Amino acid sequence: MAFMAVLESDLRALSAEARRRYPAIKDGAEHAILKLRSLSSSSEIAQHDDILRIFLMACEVKTIKLSVIGLSCLQKLIAHDAVAPPALNEILATLKDHGEMADEGVQLKTLQTVLIIFQSRLQPDGEEHTAQALGICLHLLENNRSSDSVRNTAAATFRQAVALIFDHVLSSESLPAGKLIHGGYISRSASVTSNVNHSINNSKSLEEDFASLAKSRMRETPTNAGKLGLRLLEDLTALAAGGSAIWLRVGSIQRTFALDILEFILSNYVAVFRTLLPYEQVLRHQICSLLMTSLRTNSEIEGETGEPYFRRLVLRSVAHIIRHYSSSLITESEVFLSMLVRATSLDLPLWHRILVLEILRGFCVEAHTLRILFQNFDMNPKNTNVVEGMIKALARVVSSVQFQDTSEESLAAVAGMFTSKAKGIEWSLDNDASNAAVLVASEAHAVTLAIEGLLGVVFTVATLTDEAVDVGELESPRCDSDPPAKFIGKTAVLCTTMVDSVWLTILDALSLILTKSQGEAIVLEILKGYQAFTQACGVLRAVEPLNSFLASLCKFTISSSNESDRRSRSLQSPGSKRTELVVDQRDVVVLTLKNFQALRTLFNITHRLYNVLGPSWVLVLETLAALDRAIHSPHATTQEVSAAVTKLTRESSGQYSDFSILSSLNSQLFESSGIMNISAVKSLLSALRQLSYQSMAGTLSGISQTSSQKTGSISFAVERMISILVNNLHRIQPLWDEVVGHFVELANSPNHHLRAMALNALDQSISAVLGSDQFEENALSRHHGIKIEMKALEISVISPLHVLYDSCSSSDVHAGSLKILLHILERNGDKLCYSWPNILEMLRSVAGSSEKDIVTLGFQSLRVIMNDGLSTVPSEFLHVCIDVTGAYSSQKTELNISLTAIGLLWTSTDFIAKGLLEGPAEDNGKVTSEHRNGEQIEQTRNSVKNVNQHDSFISVAEHEKLLFSVFSLLQNLGADERPEVRNSAVRTLFQTLGSHGQKLSKSMWEDCLWNYVFTTLDRASHMAATSSKDEWHGKELGVRGGKTVHMLIHHSRNTAQKQWDETLVLVFGGIARILRTFFPLLRSITNFWSGWESLLRSVKSSIANGSKEVALAAVGCLQSTVLSHSPKGNLPMPYLKSVLDVYDIVLRNPTACGDMATNKVKQEIIHGLGEVYVHAEGMFDSSMYSQLLSIIDSAIREAKITQNNFEAEFGHVPPVQRVVLEVFPQLRPPHHIPLLWAVFFQKLLRYLPNSDSSEENEGGDTKPVESKGFTSDSNGTTTSEQVEVESLSSSSDSRKSSAMTITSDLFAEKLVPVLVDMFLQAPVTEKFIIFPYIIRGLGRCMITRRENPDGGLWGLAVRSFNQLLVDDISKLANGSGSDVNSSNRPARIRLWKEVADVYEIFLVGYCGRALPSSSLAAISKEDDETLEMELLDVLGDKILMSDIDASPDILERLIITLDRCASRTCSLPVETVELVPPHCSRFSLTCLHKLFSLSSYNNESNNWNSTRSQVSKISIMILMTRCEYILNKFLTDEKELGERTFPPARISEIAFVLQEMARVFLHTETSSVLPLHPFLKGGGQLEENTGQRAHLFVLFLPLCELVKSRNSRVRDLVHALLRLVSTELGLHKICLTS
Secondary structure (H helix, E strand, O other): OHHHHHHHHHHHHHHHHOOOOOHHHHHHHHHHHHHHHOOOOHHHHHHOOHHHHHHHHHHHHOOHHHHHHHHHHHHHHHHOOOOOHHHHHHHHHHHHHHHOOOOHHHHHHHHHHHHHHHHOOOOOOOHHHHHHHHHHHHHHHHOOOOOHHHHHHHHHHHHHHHHHHHHHHHHHOOOOOOOOOOHHHOOOOOOHHHHHHHHHHHHHHHHHHOOOOOOOOOEOOOOHHHHHHHHHHHHHHHHHOOOOEOOOOEOOOOHHHHHHHHHHHHHHOHHHHHHEHHHHHHHHHHHHHHHHHHHHOOOOOOOHHHOHHHHHHHHHHHHHHHHHHOOOOHHHHHHHHHHHHHHOOOOOOHHHHHHHHHHHHHHHHOHHHHHHHHHHHHOOOOOOOHHHHHHHHHHHHHHHHHHOOOHHHHHHHHHHHHHHHHHOOOOOOOOOOOHHHHHHHHHHHHHHHHHHHHHHHHHHHHHHHHHHHHOOOOOOOOOOOOOOOOOOOHHHHHHHHHHHHHHHHHHHHHHHHHHHOOOHHHHHHHHHHHHHHHHHHHHHOOHHHHHHHHHHHHHOOOOEOOHHHHHHOOOOOOOOOOOOOOOOOOOOEEEOHHHHHHHHHHHHHHHHHOOOOHHHHHHHHHHHHHHHHHHOOOOOEEOOOOHHHHHHOOOOOOOOOHHHHHHHHHHHHHHHHHHOOHHHHHHHHHHHHHHHHHHHHHHOOOOHHHHHHHHHHHHHHHHHHHHHHHHOHHHOHHHHHHHHHHHHHHHOOOOHHHHHHHHHHHHHHHHHHHOOHHHHHHHHOHHHOOOHHHHHHHHHHHHHHHHHHHHOOOHHHHHHHHHHHHHHHHHHHHHOOOOHHHHHHHHHHHHOOOOHHHHHHHHHHHHHHHHHHHHHOOHHHHHHHHHHHHHHHHOOOOHHHHHHHHHHHHHHHHHHHHOOOOOOOOOOOOOOHHHHHOOHHHHHHHHHHHHOOHHHHHHHHHHHHHHHHHHHHHHHHOOOOOHHHHHHHHHHHHHHHHHHHHHOOHHHHHHHHHHHHHHHHHHHHHHHHHOOOOEOOOOEEEEEOOEEEEOOOOHHHOEHHHHHHHHHHHHHHHHHHHHHHHHHHHOOOOOHHHHHHHHHHHHHHHHHHOOHHHHHHHHHHHHHHHHHHOOOOOOOHHHHHHHHHHHHHHHHOOOOOOHHHHHHHHHHHHHHHHHHHHHOHHHOOHHHHHHHHHHHHHHHHHHHHHHHHHHHHOOOOOHHHHHHHHHHHHHOOOOOOOOHHHHHHHHHHOOOOOOOHHHHOOOOOOOOEEOOOOOOOOOOOOOOOOOEEOOHHHOHHHHHOOOOOOOOHHHHHHHHHHHHHHHHHOOHHHHHHHHHHHHHHHHHHHHHHOOOOOOOHHHHHHHHHHHHHHHHHHHHHOOHHHHOOOOOHHHHHHHHHHHHHHHHHHHHHHOOOOOOOOOOOHHHHHHHHHHHHHHHHHHHHHHOOOOOOOOHHHHHHHHHHHHHHHOHHHHOOOOOHHHOOHHHHHHHHHHHHHHHHHHOOOOOOOOOOHHHHHHHHHHHHHHHHHHHHHHHHHHHHHHHHOOOOOOHHHHHHHHHHHHHHHHOOOOHHHHOOOOOOOHHHHHOOOHHHOOOOHHHHHOHHHHHHHHHOOOHHHHHHHHHHHHHHHHHHOHHHOOOOO
């Protein structure tokens, strides 16, 4: 064991120390070592005292070293219980002897050993041993020779010994330990709040420890340990009183020490005095007497009793007696308290008063102590009100500061002390502080203690109130139940009595300090006191204290920078219930830290007490209104909050400014109204309303400053009312009327600012209520039945708007009401169920207003309903919506509103149509038998109705009724005097019918047609015909130069008639849309044909008498119907014929309108005819087609009147004829009647120049052309007879107009390409018949060259002529000629005859001649010459070179035509040849060239055919004659001219002939026709050259004559020819020498 080893080591040390001088001790130590080795535990050592004896022997020597070793070993033995109790007497004797030794170390060892004895099992339980041990300590304490360390150690040892003795008493008496720390010992660095909390915890533990003692009676006989403690207590009391201690055998000690020990015993061993009667007797008679005597001494007493420390100990002891024993020592405690209270006002030293104040503060911050004192004294009528007196004394100390000369310095020092406590440090002065500073600090300390005492009372009251709430004696302020009329709980009664007793005193003192102080920490602490006490008053329902504290607190919330004004206002009594707060908006409002914290305190109070404030709300709201004005004031600022108290102020101050925090707190207060009980909310609303009423009168004053302030207060009240509503939407019914009633009152105020404010508030309130969850739920469950509560609520929410609009005459209120309604409908219209009658009636009344802005606002609401809200409007109110919309459509205040309202009617039809049963699934454009009979839709509807329930059927009927109401409104609006309105109504009516017609039954359609559609048409037609034509003047804009200036109106709408024309145009367009979409259904309606005829009459009348726009619209109406339904077969023949008849009448009947308008209408009709024919081609028979062509012809003839003007003025085709040209390609005859092609082309050919019926009827070609029988379509008549189509010359129309031909080259020029294209597209069979007439027509166009050589018609005709012939020849060459049969042979003969005629007439009479021309351009002449050459090329290179089916006489005519053209140059007298233009000579030479080409043969065996052979034979004979004539003519003219120069043209001609003669080779068949001897035709010559140049033999004689020509070129050419002749005869092979 470690103890054994240590003990053996100590024995060895003792043996070594005593080795020389004390051998006995050495031997004993060694013997003890041996003995110790045989022992194993402390108990065995205690049984054998050998070891103890050796240590006692060492101590008896009384040498310092041996004594120290011996005492140390004794301590170890005693501490390890290795000493038997009987040895205590000997040990104490040894210790007493050593206590008298002068060595300090030995003395300290002695005291340590004494303390160890009390702490071990050897603790003496006998009076003698105890007195002996304590006497050792007291002897060393009082020994003058003892050092300070020894005295201090002796004092500490004695204190611990006393504590151990009394602990033993508690143990032996079975009492609980009760060592407590109370107010006198609390650190000065702690705040009052923490002290109160600390005392609360201690008091709770004390009550728990002593709970059992209160049930048991006091014991009269203590145990031995108790008696021992009692003896000690009596001796200590005697010593404290300055006497001697008999039991302790001490004459006297310092009274301070004895009093300190007594104070220690009184504070830590309360149970002993409360349980043991002897102890209580000593306390009552001895200790209390001692303390009373000590308290009564005045300041003149000197010595120990006058020392501050002694006084402090006396006061502490008194405090312990009052704190712990006042319940048993009533009289003594009352005396002590009275003495303490009186001491605060006596002329005592400041330190003495501070000590007293510390004691009083301790009582105040201890809730348990203060409670006991108040119960025992203040609530007991037999005793004095010591607590009230104590509080008043503290208040007097506080109030005295304002009368001191150094009040400001003292207050600053007080603030500094509170700041130090807030930081957790103890406040202290500098070491070099002056006496004045020390005095100020002392006075501040006294005031601080008094303030803390008062705050302690405040927090104690709050703590006790919370305790009463916890145990159920008081209701929590958050509880919804009403408090009882009178409190009966013990704690509740105590709190109520205490509040009534102290509130005024406390309020005076705290408000004074709060007014005077600026320190942050002290302000916070006092405001905490305000908050705690006010909340306690609220819980206790103490109205007067509550209002007083609130009024006082509100006084510190807002301050202006004008300090003089602020200070001049006298400090109101704290007991006043109201504090008027006025903040000048123009002053700079500075929120100090005090203001900021006061406001936060006010918010904390109101959050805690909102259910119990009741009338007190007015005080709070006035302050909050002033705060609101300050927050929104541009001149308001705030001071910075010190970082030293961050934890005590704002946790989130780093993120938000002070104003933001206050604003947030302000909002949160009213947001929390949602958790208040309903009576509290009503009280709050009542207070807000009262605040608003009080401020309304100020708004009418003439002082702008006051008015602004009052308006701000009203604004605050209104905003907070809204906030309360928003946060109480779940229980809005009992609150709504009061709030909205006040808003309505404000809206009737003469102040426009208040009216605007009220309207805005009403808007927000209604929107908030309608946006609540209960309205959302009601909207979702509206189909489950009517909820009476929700109905009443909804009506009450909406009705204020109607009331405002009807009762108030102010226009801004009217506008505001309508804006609110608009917002409601936009945001929450879908949630409304029961208030629609009020809303719609209000909007209806607005429609009759004469103010534009009001009507506009009302209409905006209606537009929201009609656009977005119809689906949520109950069905029983839909007709009202439509009627109201009609009222806005017909109002005269604002045009745009009327127009937009009509658009809303259209929107409503979209919604209504959704409730109608769907029509048939088939396409409306498809004709079925059910459609024709008008049965399909009805059958479908009936089948659906049979399936649906009865209520669904009613719903459909209601929707039909609604739809007809819309149609009726639109029809009535269609007669409005304003063009824009009626036009919009008409447009909407027909658009609606067009959009939803598929859902209308046949019966509904019948009603619509006769009641709305045709009625509208008749009215519009009548008004357009009868309206005034007087020109309108626009809006008057002003005066300039003495003349009125009007706004310009476009000429197209500057009369009433023109405006009605525009309406009529819209009507026609609407009817067109309906017919285009629903014609198959409509024509099945009864008497629809009569309606159709009425429409046709209107169309004819409109075209004949109306404007261009009306006429075009009328045409378009018919046109769209035919075009839409004729391709599908939905248009019966009578309808088509009726349309054609209308067009025919219109085009044949000249109108009185201007040319431009008439032409435009005719153009449209002609275009329409083309489109009609294209779409309905299959419906046309021969008579209808003839009628169509006749209509077109009449249009062309009508246009002939203005044709010349157009040509002269514009140089182009008239518009009507131009449209006709565009339409002609569309008018190709129908496929099922091919022989109408002849009629069609002969009609076209009549429009070419030089047309004459006598020409067309020449010969036998005018016989009718027969076509095989055919069957027409279903619209025509089926026949098996042959249909004879007479030519145009024999038709009735042709006979009537045979003399009226179109001579316009321009029209013909445009017609020729169309004619050619159409011909190329004609059927092959019909082409054979038509081709001759086409050629003749082109020939007529070609010969216009003489009359108009610069025109383009003849050239275009030449190209077309060439094109057609080349195309025909190409087809013949490609084998298509097989189509030419016997039936077509006459047509082919006629064709070639016409071709020959054209060539003969045009080439001979119009080509190669010097025609007059106004064009000087060389390019134009070259183009004309090119055309001539192209014509010759086609004739010479294409026609005559091809295998064509022309007869020989036709071929001979064509070749003769070439020869006639070739003879131009040679046939002229030589004198006039020079006058001929060069192109004429070139034309003649070209013709000669073509003759040579036709006669020659160039080994073209593949192209040689019978026609080619025949052409070659004819042409060679004609060519030889022509050549012979040219050669002879040259010889004759050369002789006549003699030496004169021969014309170059003649030289060129003779040279060309000679050259071509040399070039030409003849086919044998061609040579055979020459008038030569057979031998010369090739009989005896070489086979390879047989007959190829036989033509030279024919002309041999003229050639021989030319040998003597004077022209060398001619001679050379003749020589060459003669050599060819010799070659041909073979003479070149004959040689005389051979």
